[in-house]
Amino acid sequence: MERTEILALTEYLKQYVTSERLARMEEILSLRTRYIVLGLENIYHPHNANAVLRTCDAMGVQDIHIIEDANRFSPSDGVALGTSKWLSLYRYKSAETAIAELRKSGYRIIATTPHHNPTPLEEVDIEAGPCVFFFGGEVSGLREVVLDNADEYLAIPMYGFVESLNISVSAGMVLQSVVSKLRKSSVDWRLSDYEREELLLDWLRKSIRNVDAIEKRFYGIS
Known part of the structure; x- marks a missing residue:
């Protein structure tokens, strides 16, 4: 997946987790x-x-x-x-x-x-x-x-x-x-920016229910 796609999908998925959960993920990634x-x-x-x-x-x-x-x-x-x-x-x-x-x-x-x-x-x-x-x-x-x-x-x-x-x-x-x-x-x-971006997307996917259906909406797939 291209970096621009990773960033765009990550931004879309962020709305499905609480701000506290997201902040915790980002904090932990900064220490990995x-x-x-x-x-x-x-x-x-x-x-x-x-x-x-x-x-x-x-x-x-x-x-x-x-x-x-x-x-x-x-x-x-x-x-x-x-x-x-x-x-x-x-x-x-x-x-x-x-x-x-x-x-x-x-x-x-x-x-x-x-x-x-x-x-x-x-x-x-x-x-x-x-x-x-x-x-x-x-x-x-x-x-x-x-x-x-x-x-x-x-x-x-x-x-x-x-x-x-x-x-x-x-x-x-x-x-x-x-x-x-x-x-x-x-x-x-520390991890590189790209490594943190990849892992954040992976973690978001593993934290969101029905993420496959949500990603289909992101890509405009019915």
């Missing part, structure tokens, strides 16, 4: 980022999927890239119809395809693992370029295909007897740390 994104490999527990989605939304992380070559990522219906409609989910059948696409888009591939001489979380250089943080499945963690293709490795320092954390806890700790660091940096981490 694609400089940091999340990568998930074969996460299958709905509870963990739900928690990760909620954390991404809360931290302002817009994009989640999901590898499903062994397990399908399946949050519960309530969350799928709630939190995830504000997020952009990209699904892949192989880790190789996901990594190739992300690297082509300019992302550093950062694998979370206690192995491979990882960088401690607090030492991650967030200003070195856009990055995707990969987390693995609940039992085995990241597989070798991701680890072998990563540009960097990251670990959450731990000081007790446990050697690993639940995936949703790990993702929450990493995102809170790196997003906080990003917002204090000199990096231009």
